[in-house]
Amino acid sequence: GEDVEQSLFLSVREGDSSVINCTYTDSSSTYLYWYKQEPGAGLQLLTYIFSNMDMKQDQRLTVLLNKKDKHLSLRIADTQTGDSAIYFCAESMMDSSYKLIFGSGTRLLVRP
């Protein structure tokens, strides 16, 4: 079935690292994504990882994928107040629909 789960809330102090976790159920997912949504705005694609990779790093962002446990994480190094937002993980179905299944979103609050 299609189900993506995330914890609802994370609070960190500015300068610390943030780790946002996600679990998914569809083992046939080809790509997994992280999106950021700031208040009143649309979703911004941050990064994605192909399902045959374990890790991807992009500046302050590190994505880890554990396919066996169907677990995806996003680590933000040196978290800034501008990183406060809702973060969504999503999986892409392997069928021809191209649809993304989104998690419920994790609200990240960065305290000064």
Add this chain to the structure above:
Amino acid sequence: DTAVSQTPKYLVTQMGNDKSIKCEQNLGHDTMYWYKQDSKKFLKIMFSYNNKELIINETVPNRFSPKSPDKAHLNLHINSLELGDSAVYFCASGTSGVNEQYFGPGTRLTVT
């Protein structure tokens, strides 16, 4: 140079009315989508079009009718609006292959 644009940004209307939301993308993508985000920020696919052809129709009431006059435009028409239709509606366009999806700024629909 906006990539995915939607109009209007806000839409307030009464129950029973008919309204339309327009979406345009200038990214040259073949696939466009409509998503609905509810008050709890849960995001769900509604429709997908690929080269003006309907690909996904996710158990959406037939009061909702998407129309794609060309591959750069995907409009959403809603008949007989109900209170439960109040939400933020996002248009997106996406690449093939990696399926990177780029979102518009959203249309906040309030039905009174």
